[in-house]
Amino acid sequence: MFPLSLLNAATDNQILIELKNGFCYNGLLVNCDKFMNVNLKDVTLTSKNGQEFWKLNSCYIRGATIKYFQVEPELADRVKDDDGFSGGGGGRGGRGGGRGGAARA
Amino acid sequence: MARHAQSILDLEPHMNKAVRVKCVGGREFTGVLKGFDKLLNLVLDDAVELMRDPEDTDCTTSASRPLGIMVCRGPSVMAVAPNDGYDAIANPFEDAEEDEEEGDAE
Numbered sequence: 001m002f003p004l005s006l007l008n009a010a011t012d013n014q015i016l017i018e019l020k021n022g023f024c025y026n027g028l029l030v031n032c033d034k035f036m037n038v039n040l041k042d043v044t045l046t047s048k049n050g051q052e053f054w055k056l057n058s059c060y061i062r063g064a065t066i067k068y069f070q071v072e073p074e075l076a077d078r079v080k081d082d083d084g085f086s087g088g089g090g091g092r093g094g095r096g097g098g099r100g101g102a103a104r105a
Numbered sequence: 106m107a108r109h110a111q112s113i114l115d116l117e118p119h120m121n122k123a124v125r126v127k128c129v130g131g132r133e134f135t136g137v138l139k140g141f142d143k144l145l146n147l148v149l150d151d152a153v154e155l156m157r158d159p160e161d162t163d164c165t166t167s168a169s170r171p172l173g174i175m176v177c178r179g180p181s182v183m184a185v186a187p188n189d190g191y192d193a194i195a196n197p198f199e200d201a202e203e204d205e206e207e208g209d210a211e
Contacts (some may be wrong), residue, residue: 033112
């Protein structure tokens with residue numbers, strides 16, 4: 001199971017994302033990309049100390065700032081089935097091709 | 106250029122609307138989005154920096170300072186959200202926690 005397969009499987013599901021600064025985003029995962037950038041909607045934001053809360057209609061988070069994300073445990077069973085198809089292999093191939101192109105240029 | 110994946114972030118609906126931007130390092134800005142590019146560089150008009158607690162530089166205070174028009178550089182952008190509907194609320198998890206505790210006690 002690739003980490004990004006799990007994230008992909010979590011699309012349209014509730015997800016908890018903690019950023020490197022300790023802030024926690026709880027919301028519905030709208031979509032994500034190979035950089036782990038995500039779009040969330042109906043988000044509850046919790047401050048680092050867990051004392052302050054905000055409500056956000058939607059929000060975009062840059063993948064590089066994510067410390068970890070948590071999904072519903074049932075998702076792990078669902079993602080195993082399509083492991084070979086989602087993300088991983090195709091993503092690697094694509095990037096390799098890109099590098100080749102850059103080297104020639 | 107073809108190897109640049111299409112960004113999942115569509116800022117077009119937020120054009121000329123107030124957005125709230127969190128930056129790497131903890132600074133936070135609000136401003137009217139006047140432009141953006143695929144690297145997430147943002148042009149904010151009437152931008153306001155939300156000042157932070159000097160003791161805890163991740164937390165903003167009610168203080169702010171006006172900056173006017175500014176460019177927020179893409180690589181330092183951490184999170185973007187529409188300012189409309191961005192409100193402080195009471196602990197939404199409190200009820201759930203209490204229920205859990207009651208459940209444990211039984």
